[in-house]
Amino acid sequence: MSKEIKSRKEDYSQWYNDIVLKAGLADYSAVKGCMVIKPHGYALWENMRDELDKKFKETGHQNAYFPLFIPKSFLSKEAAHVEGFAKECAVVTHYRLKNDPNGGGVIVDPEAKLEEELIVRPTSETIIWNTYKDWIQSYRDLPLLINQWANVVRWEMRTRLFLRTTEFLWQEGHTAHATREEAVEETEKMLEVYATFAEEFMALPVVRGVKTANERFAGAEDTYCIEALMQDGKALQAGTSHFLGQNFAKAFEVQFRDKDNKLDYVWATSWGVSTRLVGALVMAHSDDEGLVLPPKIAPLQVVIVPIFNKDVAAQEKINNYANELMATLRKQGIRVKYDNDDNQRPGWKFAEYELKGVPVRIALGARDMENNVAEVARRDTKEKANIALDGLATHVTQLLVDIQSNMFNKALQFRNENTRKVDTWDEFVRVLDEQAGFVSAHWDGTSETEEKIKELTKATIRCIPLNNEQEAGKCIHTGNPSTQRVLFARAY
Amino acid sequence: MSKEIKSRKEDYSQWYNDIVLKAGLADYSAVKGCMVIKPHGYALWENMRDELDKKFKETGHQNAYFPLFIPKSFLSKEAAHVEGFAKECAVVTHYRLKNDPNGGGVIVDPEAKLEEELIVRPTSETIIWNTYKDWIQSYRDLPLLINQWANVVRWEMRTRLFLRTTEFLWQEGHTAHATREEAVEETEKMLEVYATFAEEFMALPVVRGVKTANERFAGAEDTYCIEALMQDGKALQAGTSHFLGQNFAKAFEVQFRDKDNKLDYVWATSWGVSTRLVGALVMAHSDDEGLVLPPKIAPLQVVIVPIFNKDVAAQEKINNYANELMATLRKQGIRVKYDNDDNQRPGWKFAEYELKGVPVRIALGARDMENNVAEVARRDTKEKANIALDGLATHVTQLLVDIQSNMFNKALQFRNENTRKVDTWDEFVRVLDEQAGFVSAHWDGTSETEEKIKELTKATIRCIPLNNEQEAGKCIHTGNPSTQRVLFARAY
Numbered sequence: 001m002s003k004e005i006k007s008r009k010e011d012y013s014q015w016y017n018d019i020v021l022k023a024g025l026a027d028y029s030a031v032k033g034c035m036v037i038k039p040h041g042y043a044l045w046e047n048m049r050d051e052l053d054k055k056f057k058e059t060g061h062q063n064a065y066f067p068l069f070i071p072k073s074f075l076s077k078e079a080a081h082v083e084g085f086a087k088e089c090a091v092v093t094h095y096r097l098k099n100d101p102n103g104g105g106v107i108v109d110p111e112a113k114l115e116e117e118l119i120v121r122p123t124s125e126t127i128i129w130n131t132y133k134d135w136i137q138s139y140r141d142l143p144l145l146i147n148q149w150a151n152v153v154r155w156e157m158r159t160r161l162f163l164r165t166t167e168f169l170w171q172e173g174h175t176a177h178a179t180r181e182e183a184v185e186e187t188e189k190m191l192e193v194y195a196t197f198a199e200e201f202m203a204l205p206v207v208r209g210v211k212t213a214n215e216r217f218a219g220a221e222d223t224y225c226i227e228a229l230m231q232d233g234k235a236l237q238a239g240t241s242h243f244l245g246q247n248f249a250k251a252f253e254v255q256f257r258d259k260d261n262k263l264d265y266v267w268a269t270s271w272g273v274s275t276r277l278v279g280a281l282v283m284a285h286s287d288d289e290g291l292v293l294p295p296k297i298a299p300l301q302v303v304i305v306p307i308f309n310k311d312v313a314a315q316e317k318i319n320n321y322a323n324e325l326m327a328t329l330r331k332q333g334i335r336v337k338y339d340n341d342d343n344q345r346p347g348w349k350f351a352e353y354e355l356k357g358v359p360v361r362i363a364l365g366a367r368d369m370e371n372n373v374a375e376v377a378r379r380d381t382k383e384k385a386n387i388a389l390d391g392l393a394t395h396v397t398q399l400l401v402d403i404q405s406n407m408f409n410k411a412l413q414f415r416n417e418n419t420r421k422v423d424t425w426d427e428f429v430r431v432l433d434e435q436a437g438f439v440s441a442h443w444d445g446t447s448e449t450e451e452k453i454k455e456l457t458k459a460t461i462r463c464i465p466l467n468n469e470q471e472a473g474k475c476i477h478t479g480n481p482s483t484q485r486v487l488f489a490r491a492y
Numbered sequence: 493m494s495k496e497i498k499s500r501k502e503d504y505s506q507w508y509n510d511i512v513l514k515a516g517l518a519d520y521s522a523v524k525g526c527m528v529i530k531p532h533g534y535a536l537w538e539n540m541r542d543e544l545d546k547k548f549k550e551t552g553h554q555n556a557y558f559p560l561f562i563p564k565s566f567l568s569k570e571a572a573h574v575e576g577f578a579k580e581c582a583v584v585t586h587y588r589l590k591n592d593p594n595g596g597g598v599i600v601d602p603e604a605k606l607e608e609e610l611i612v613r614p615t616s617e618t619i620i621w622n623t624y625k626d627w628i629q630s631y632r633d634l635p636l637l638i639n640q641w642a643n644v645v646r647w648e649m650r651t652r653l654f655l656r657t658t659e660f661l662w663q664e665g666h667t668a669h670a671t672r673e674e675a676v677e678e679t680e681k682m683l684e685v686y687a688t689f690a691e692e693f694m695a696l697p698v699v700r701g702v703k704t705a706n707e708r709f710a711g712a713e714d715t716y717c718i719e720a721l722m723q724d725g726k727a728l729q730a731g732t733s734h735f736l737g738q739n740f741a742k743a744f745e746v747q748f749r750d751k752d753n754k755l756d757y758v759w760a761t762s763w764g765v766s767t768r769l770v771g772a773l774v775m776a777h778s779d780d781e782g783l784v785l786p787p788k789i790a791p792l793q794v795v796i797v798p799i800f801n802k803d804v805a806a807q808e809k810i811n812n813y814a815n816e817l818m819a820t821l822r823k824q825g826i827r828v829k830y831d832n833d834d835n836q837r838p839g840w841k842f843a844e845y846e847l848k849g850v851p852v853r854i855a856l857g858a859r860d861m862e863n864n865v866a867e868v869a870r871r872d873t874k875e876k877a878n879i880a881l882d883g884l885a886t887h888v889t890q891l892l893v894d895i896q897s898n899m900f901n902k903a904l905q906f907r908n909e910n911t912r913k914v915d916t917w918d919e920f921v922r923v924l925d926e927q928a929g930f931v932s933a934h935w936d937g938t939s940e941t942e943e944k945i946k947e948l949t950k951a952t953i954r955c956i957p958l959n960n961e962q963e964a965g966k967c968i969h970t971g972n973p974s975t976q977r978v979l980f981a982r983a984y
Binding site for chain 1: 519521522523526527528529530531534535536538554555556557558560561562563565566567568570574578579580581582583584585587588589590591597598600609610612616619622623626632638642645647659798829835945
């Protein structure tokens with residue numbers, strides 16, 4: 001496979017696919033809309049998962065696992081929920097194959113038809129709340145704070161590697177509470193967990209906000225979200241946290257006795273992030289040479305490449321130094337590799353590790369070693385510097401910290417430069433067409449206007465930012481009075 | 493739910509279910525044959541997974557993720573494979589639901605029928621080897637050492653929590669090699685990884701062996717296995733590692749060019765363990781009071797329970813000491829909890845932690861504290877001792893090591909006592925009926941005899957142990973000549 005990557009300017013969409021495929025993050029599969037997550041992509045997901053999992057446990061959640069299949073009738077129990085998911089479900093109707101009596105290989109055995117069809121979970125509220133019915137009787141059983149790591153399936157017509165695939169990996173938290181206040185607090189707490197994770201680990205600045213009624217999760221009273229901006233100026237929803245009210249408790253008859261022995265329905269939340277985050281990571285930071293990964297979640301943080309000449313003594317000196325340096329860095333918890341494979345030339349390796357996004361590359365050459373220096377290249381800015389061997393480990397440790405914060409600041413600056421207050425319809429359309437990015441504008445608060453704007457411009461309301469400034473104004477489209485600006489964008 | 497557990501003597505099978513349900517490991521679900529893995533059960537699986545994952549990575553494997561769905565035609569490509577799995581497949585035939593025009597909720601949309609049905613993976617050899625076709629061209633692409641953590645579905649008619657469920661969680665390694673020798677070596681290496689894990693972490697002694705042709709994985713040339721003995725004398729297959737020869741490479745046309753530029757088919761292995769291991773853990777070690785967990789994989793290793801009287805100063809002294817002790821133990825990486833919840837009495841807590849299998853319980857009472865001792869109870873033997881506070885942390889650390897090895901030794905002794913050499917048919921039948929356990933007996937090497945013995949006694953050949961002693965003898969059933977004994981047992 002050629003390592004060539006289309007430039008972002010030439011074809012942003014192709015650039016993204018090239019990076020995902022050529023940096024070894026994922027591959028197309030034989031099943032329409034499903035991808036194969038390759039080792040480099042999976043290692044990224046593992047690092048994200050481990051970090052999030054730690055945060056979930058620190059906030060009192062436990063992991064569990066619920067069935068992949070959902071009886072069809074469960075979906076129907078919450079009206080908005082079935083409306084939202086029925087159109088994109090994989091349906092299991094049979095449980096056996098048999099040999100074709102006409103010799104055409106195996107066929108579905110018509111006698112093995114299920115009495116009730118099973119849906120491959122698109123999300124698990126229904127099967128989980130059907131289970132919670134047995135687990136919750138009293139206020140003593142609350143709060144119930146559970147998360148699951150799982151695969152889910154939504155039958156998407158148009159798919160893109162990581163960003164929108166028929167099957168994807170995710171986590172879904174499902175919590176149960178005694179009061180509305182407590183459930184809202186949980187919804188907001190988990191949104192903040194996502195936001196901090198995105199900013200501190202993925203170096204991805206996000207806007208924390210609330211969705212409009214149109215964009216709400218099917219079955220939620222409120223959907224909170226974090227929204228990020230990609231390099232082409234399109235927005236990407238990076239995580240959602242839903243306040244579900246008592247909708248699922250009512251649908252599945254989950255009641256509890258409070259301290260006064262009074263029966264009430266349980267309050268619910270659910271929240272999730274998915275392998276889509278890997279796509280966000282690529283789109284937010286990478287460049288025309290390949291992936292650029294934030295050190296905190298890069299599978300490999302430092303690579304050491306020797307540049308050998310024919311002097312065997314010098315080679316040995318390089319090997320010894322590299323092994324020592326590796327040991328020192330590993331002791332500090334840094335993920336480092338010494339690539340002394342002599343089947344490939346240094347130049348080839350440089351390009352390869354650039355493509356794969358390794359944050360720091362150290363080149364050890366014979367002459368440099370004599371001068372007691374090494375060449376250190378950082379992936380984010382592509383700057384190179386000769387650094388004294390004495391103190392190199394300390395330098396590298398600090399450099400990883402700098403790269404992490406530089407990547408965040410660069411993305412933040414980009415977002416700030418690409419968030420524009422707009423007050424007229426013409427300007428609104430012009431900005432969307434010519435500059436993209438987030439557009440902060442007044443909206444009259446109705447679903448009709450929101451839909452009309454989407455129809456005319458393909459822009460949606462990404463969110464009403466949390467702690468939004470209240471400000472009197474006129475709706476960008478209808479001119480009707482408005483009390484606050486909301487964030488519009490075209491989105492993935 | 494009553495916490496009462498049937499005794500093993502009274503009803504072993506009910507005892508097992510009681511423990512799984514009442515210790516909070518799993519629950520039945522609304523979907524036939526599928527279970528809900530509850531937090532305590534999932535935490536056990538996480539600890540097993542993390543340890544195995546570390547071992548896989550140390551042996552050079554990388555994780556990846558392949559699609560949940562397998563096109564029906566893929567299954568047919570390897571003849572033995574389809575024969576083995578077609579009869580227990582969940583089949584996706586449609587991708588959409590719609591509202592019933594007659595008002596009966598949602599129904600499968602007949603217009604959304606898939607052109608080719610998709611099978612929910614029962615195992616992933618076919619989809620993975622179809623992918624490897626694109627990844628392998630040259631000997632330089634080999635070996636390819638990949639593992640995936642995933643859920644799989646096999647439509648079982650009779651299910652049991654953890655031991656046999658329609659959906660289960662597992663890992664499946666799939667490796668590709670340039671030579672037969674290398675693939676066989678990998679198969680054996682991974683069997684040894686499983687065996688060491690079972691013995692060192694689960695405290696579960698296992699027999700390493702090879703399956704007979706009858707019991708081989710569908711599509712394998714050889715299936716290696718580890719077999720454990722449960723407390724009722726039935727055997728349980730705890731892990732398998734398959735040498736697949738070139739079967740899947742030929743079925744999916746995966747060829748590579750060797751160093752001499754000659755084309756050859758690739759050699760394959762696959763290997764897996766599943767959530768079944770959680771069932772094995774319960775059956776091997778637990779007692780009539782509940783779970784008994786080996787410290788190395790117990791989610792909670794030590795629990796500290798205060799026994800307060802009304803003296804507030806004494807309470808404070810207990811709290812302070814407990815917090816100090818916790819901090820000391822945590823520094824040593826021990827998973828410890830101080831349960832000072834005053835809604836429950838100490839006696840209730842003792843029973844609860846016994847049920848959940850926490851290896852060490854420390855009770856801190858006011859009078860004991862005055863005497864500078866604490867009561868330390870170990871779960872495996874139920875012995876209690878008063879231990880001086882000075883040195884308590886060291887004592888506990890050592891106790892965890894002792895419990896781990898005591899559990900292994902006890903299980904080993906049980907297996908040794910229940911492995912019997914038998915040389916006549918009458919004795920064979922008598923031992924199986926009256927004593928159970930492993931029966932080491934001669935067999936003439938034919939599938940016919942093996943099947944006949946199974947039909948007559950329900951015992952199967954669990955394995956031909958590795959490095960089996962060669963010894964002339966006569967088949968237990970036919971009297972035909974035999975060169976070695978094999979291990980028979982009734983099995984889960």
